[in-house]
Amino acid sequence: LKREIKKIISAVWVGIICLVFSSRLSTMKAASICPNDQTGCHLLPLANLFDRVIQHSARMHGISDDLHSEFELYFLPSKNQIGRVSRNCHTSTILTPNGKENAQRIAREELAEIILKLLVAWRDPLWHFHQSMSQHDEFTNFSSNKSLEMSDMVHELRKGVLKVVEKMQMLGIISNSVGDTGSPEALLTSDSAEWRFMKDYDLLYCFRRDSNKIQNYLKILKCRIVPKHGC
Amino acid sequence: MAVSLSYDLLLLLVISSLDWSSTPGSAFLTDHNRMTSSAPVEPHFTECMSRDLETFRCWWSPGTFHNLSSPEELRVFYLKRNSPSSEWKECPEYSHLNRECFFDANHTSIWIPYCLQLRGQNNITYFNEDDCFSVENIVRPDPPVSLNWTLLIVSPSGLSYDVMVSWEPPPSADVSTGWMRIEYEIQYRERNATTWEALETQPHTQQTIYGLQAGTEYEVHIRTKMKGFPKFGDFSDSIFVKVTEIPLRESAVLLTLVLTFGVAGILILIMLIVVSHQQRLMMILLPPVPAPKIKGIDSELLKKGKLEELDFILNGGGLGGLPTYISDYYQDEPWVEFIEVDEEDADCGEKEDQKSSDTQRLLGLPQRSVGCFSADSHPDDDSGRASCYDTDLSEQDTHLLAASLLPGQPEDEEAFLHPDEKAPASETNKSPLIQTESEGKPTWINTDLYAQVSNVMPSGGVVLSPGQQLRIQENTEKESQKKGTLGEDTSKLNKPQFQLLVVDPDGSGYTSEITARQISTPPSSLVPGEGYQTIYPQPMETKPAAPSEPNQSPYILPDSPQTRLFAPVADYTVVQELDTHQSLLLNLPTQQPPPPCLPQHPLKAPVAIGYVTPDLLGNLSS
Numbered sequence A: 001l002k003r004e005i006k007k008i009i010s011a012v013w014v015g016i017i018c019l020v021f022s023s024r025l026s027t028m029k030a031a032s033i034c035p036n037d038q039t040g041c042h043l044l045p046l047a048n049l050f051d052r053v054i055q056h057s058a059r060m061h062g063i064s065d066d067l068h069s070e071f072e073l074y075f076l077p078s079k080n081q082i083g084r085v086s087r088n089c090h091t092s093t094i095l096t097p098n099g100k101e102n103a104q105r106i107a108r109e110e111l112a113e114i115i116l117k118l119l120v121a122w123r124d125p126l127w128h129f130h131q132s133m134s135q136h137d138e139f140t141n142f143s144s145n146k147s148l149e150m151s152d153m154v155h156e157l158r159k160g161v162l163k164v165v166e167k168m169q170m171l172g173i174i175s176n177s178v179g180d181t182g183s184p185e186a187l188l189t190s191d192s193a194e195w196r197f198m199k200d201y202d203l204l205y206c207f208r209r210d211s212n213k214i215q216n217y218l219k220i221l222k223c224r225i226v227p228k229h230g231c
Numbered sequence B: 001m002a003v004s005l006s007y008d009l010l011l012l013l014v015i016s017s018l019d020w021s022s023t024p025g026s027a028f029l030t031d032h033n034r035m036t037s038s039a040p041v042e043p044h045f046t047e048c049m050s051r052d053l054e055t056f057r058c059w060w061s062p063g064t065f066h067n068l069s070s071p072e073e074l075r076v077f078y079l080k081r082n083s084p085s086s087e088w089k090e091c092p093e094y095s096h097l098n099r100e101c102f103f104d105a106n107h108t109s110i111w112i113p114y115c116l117q118l119r120g121q122n123n124i125t126y127f128n129e130d131d132c133f134s135v136e137n138i139v140r141p142d143p144p145v146s147l148n149w150t151l152l153i154v155s156p157s158g159l160s161y162d163v164m165v166s167w168e169p170p171p172s173a174d175v176s177t178g179w180m181r182i183e184y185e186i187q188y189r190e191r192n193a194t195t196w197e198a199l200e201t202q203p204h205t206q207q208t209i210y211g212l213q214a215g216t217e218y219e220v221h222i223r224t225k226m227k228g229f230p231k232f233g234d235f236s237d238s239i240f241v242k243v244t245e246i247p248l249r250e251s252a253v254l255l256t257l258v259l260t261f262g263v264a265g266i267l268i269l270i271m272l273i274v275v276s277h278q279q280r281l282m283m284i285l286l287p288p289v290p291a292p293k294i295k296g297i298d299s300e301l302l303k304k305g306k307l308e309e310l311d312f313i314l315n316g317g318g319l320g321g322l323p324t325y326i327s328d329y330y331q332d333e334p335w336v337e338f339i340e341v342d343e344e345d346a347d348c349g350e351k352e353d354q355k356s357s358d359t360q361r362l363l364g365l366p367q368r369s370v371g372c373f374s375a376d377s378h379p380d381d382d383s384g385r386a387s388c389y390d391t392d393l394s395e396q397d398t399h400l401l402a403a404s405l406l407p408g409q410p411e412d413e414e415a416f417l418h419p420d421e422k423a424p425a426s427e428t429n430k431s432p433l434i435q436t437e438s439e440g441k442p443t444w445i446n447t448d449l450y451a452q453v454s455n456v457m458p459s460g461g462v463v464l465s466p467g468q469q470l471r472i473q474e475n476t477e478k479e480s481q482k483k484g485t486l487g488e489d490t491s492k493l494n495k496p497q498f499q500l501l502v503v504d505p506d507g508s509g510y511t512s513e514i515t516a517r518q519i520s521t522p523p524s525s526l527v528p529g530e531g532y533q534t535i536y537p538q539p540m541e542t543k544p545a546a547p548s549e550p551n552q553s554p555y556i557l558p559d560s561p562q563t564r565l566f567a568p569v570a571d572y573t574v575v576q577e578l579d580t581h582q583s584l585l586l587n588l589p590t591q592q593p594p595p596p597c598l599p600q601h602p603l604k605a606p607v608a609i610g611y612v613t614p615d616l617l618g619n620l621s622s
Helices: A002-032 A041-074 A080-088 A100-105 A108-121 A123-135 A141-171 A182-197 A200-225 B002-022 B247-276 B278-285 B299-304 B307-314 B321-329 B358-363 B395-399 B423-438 B467-483 B486-492 B513-520 B538-542 B561-566 B614-621
Strands: B044-049 B056-061 B075-080 B093-095 B100-103 B113-119 B125-134 B145-154 B160-168 B182-190 B206-213 B218-226 B239-241 B453-456 B462-464 B575-578 B584-586
Touching: A041 A141, A041 A200, A100 A200, A108 A123, A108 A141, A108 A200, A123 A141, A123 A200, A141 A200, B044 B113, B044 B125, B145 B218, B145 B239, B160 B218, B160 B239, B182 B206, B206 B218, B247 B278
Parallel strands: none
Antiparallel strands: B044 B056, B056 B100, B075 B113, B093 B100, B113 B125, B145 B160, B160 B206, B182 B218, B218 B239, B453 B462, B575 B584
C-alpha cells in the first residue's frame, strides 16, 4: 500500500511539474504577443535580452572592481603606474569611442563589433590570470574564486552579445556584417603575446576599465535600438 | 613565469614602500589626506571631479611660494595618454577666480588617462605623476532632486510608522540613455541627534524607511554614486518627516494587551493550584464511596466465612472484646461509620409506643405494636439490625417476647406474668407487676418475660418452649378468668409481649456458645453480671404444692443442679441480687414446670437467647 501511495505521489509531482513548465512556456509565448503597443511589440524579447546582457556585464564589472581594490590593498602601487599602464593595455589597439557622443555617433554595427572584440580579447588573458592566481598562496580563496568567475563571465557575456546581435540581424535592425567571430580573433591572436608580459595588477586595471566600457556600450546600444523599454 | 611574477611582486613591494614615504604631491585620486607640514608647498592640484561623465574640472592651489604675484601666472597643462605621441596642451577653459580648469565634453575622453601639470613663470613645471587619472574614476554624481515622503502605514499601537521616500535622479546625470548608472543612499536621523542612520545603497528612485517613532521629527537626505565606482556625491537638501501620535488607539491596544496577559496569568495560576492540590481536590470532588462497616463485624471475616470467630467477636470474647476489636480494625479509617442498631424508630416518637423489638423484626414476626412500623421500614432481617446492643435496646423492649412463637400462640394478654400459683396471690403478685409495669419503665429484673428457645424453624423463626411460667400462667389465667379480673389485668398487660430477649449487659447481643456452656455449668460458676442465668426450675417442685406461698423464696436451691440441668429449662429469671451467702436472689422462687414438658424438651444445655448458632441448634434439636 505504501508503495502505491508513493507511486501516486510521484506521478502527481511529475504532473504538477509538467503543468508548471507548460504554463511557463505558454506564458513565454504569450509574452511575445504584446497586447497594447503593436509598433514596438516585436522588440520586447530583444529588450529583455539586452537587459540580461547588461546585468551580466554589470556583474562582471563589479567583480573586476573588487579584485582590483583587493590588489591595491595588498600591493600599494605607486601612482605613476597609471600613466605607465595606459600604454601597456593590450586592448588599447582597439579603437573605442571615448565619450558618450562618440558612442552615440558611431554605427550600431560598429558598436556591437567593438563590444565583441573586447570580449574576445579578454578571454585568454583572464584564464591565464586565474591560473596564476590559484598557484600563489598569498591570494585568498575569495580572490581565486572571483578570478574564475570573471573568466567564466567573459565567455558567457560573449555568447549573450552574439545572441543579441543575431536577434538584431534577424529583426533587420543591423546589417549582417557583424558577427564574424573568426576575423577579430585572428586579428588579436597575433598581438596577443603582449598580455603575457603584463603584470597582474596592470591586467586587473585594464580589465576593470574595459568591463566598464563594455557595460556603457551595451547600455547605449540598447537605448539606441529599443529606447522605449526602460531607458 | 611564476618566478618573474614573484620578482615583480617583490619589486612592487619595495617600490611602493619607497614611494609611499616620498610622495609629496596631491593624491586626490585616492582621497588621501594631505599632510600639512611646515615645509614650503609647491603649487599643486587639489581636486579633479566629474559630475556627469562627460565633463570634468580641476582645482589647483598656488602653495606657499611667494614668488607668485598673480594667480594668472600658473598655467595648467594636460596630457592625454591615448597615443605615444601626445603632447601637453593647455587648459581649455580657465576660471581664475576659482582656480579651476574646466574641461568640456569636446576635451573629455573617458577611459583615457589624463595627466595634469602646473607651469609657472620661466617654464617652471610642477608636475606630479600622481595627478594622472581616468575620468570615470573621478565621477561624483549630483544629489537627487525633488525629495518627498508619504505615510505608508501606522502600527496598531500608534507608536511607530513606515514612510516611503521618493525622489528624482539628478538632472545632470544622463540616466535615461543609460550612460550613467546611479545608486542612491538614504540617511536619516532624529532632529536633534548627531549620528545618521544609513540604509543600503540601491538604484531605485524610492525607498521605505521602517520603524519611525510617532511624535518625533526626522531629517532625511540622499546622496548618489556611480554604480561600480566608490566615490559618493554630495548630500541633497534635507527633508523633514513627522507623524503625530494617536493616543486613543495606543490606550486601547494597551488595554487589550493588559487584559490578555492578565487572563493568561490567572489561567496559569489556576492550573498550578489544581496541579499542586490534586489529591485534595480529588477528595473533594470525587469522595470515596463509604463501604458499609458494621460495628463489630469485619467484612473480611464474613468473606472468609468464619462465623465462629464472628460470634466470638460479637460476644466480646470477654466482654471487652468488641470495642478493642473495633479499634484494631478501624483505627486508621476515621470515616468509617458504624451502622448501629437503631431500635428507636423515628416515626414512633415515644418509646413507650414501641411494640415490636429487634428480635421481632429479625424474626420477621408480625408486628404486634401499632403504629410504629411501616411496611417498608424494616424490610428484611439484614437491614443493619444484625447486632442488638444492650445499650441500644430500651428497657421496655425487654418486655416483648416472641409470643407468637410459643406453641400456643398466646395472645398478648398472656404475657408472662409474675408466676403466681396462687390465684389470689397472683393477683396480688400481678399487681406489683402491674405496678412495676405501670411505673413506666419496668426493668427486666421484675419481669419474667423470658422464653427459652426450643427450636429454630427453617424459615428463620425461633420456637420457644412454652415454659413453666406460661403453663402456670395459663393455669392462673384460667383461674383469673373465673374471677374475671384477669381481663383487666391482662389488658393492662398488653404491652409486654413475648420477646426473645436479646440482652447483653455489655453490649454484645448474643450469648455465645461459650457463655451458654457457662450458663449450663453448675450454678457455682455463675458469674454475676453474666447475661442470662438459667433459673432452674427449682420451684418446679414447689409450685404445685405451694401456690399459696406467701413468700417467694428468692433462693435457688443449689441442691439439685443436675436435675435442673437436665430438666427442660423453660424459664429464665433475672438475678436480682447476690445475698451475703453468695447465692443469687431471683424473683421467681416458685415455679413449677409442668412435668409433661420435661420429656419434650430434653435440653441439655441452655440455649442462648437470640440467634442460635448451628452448633447450638444441633444441641437443641437433639
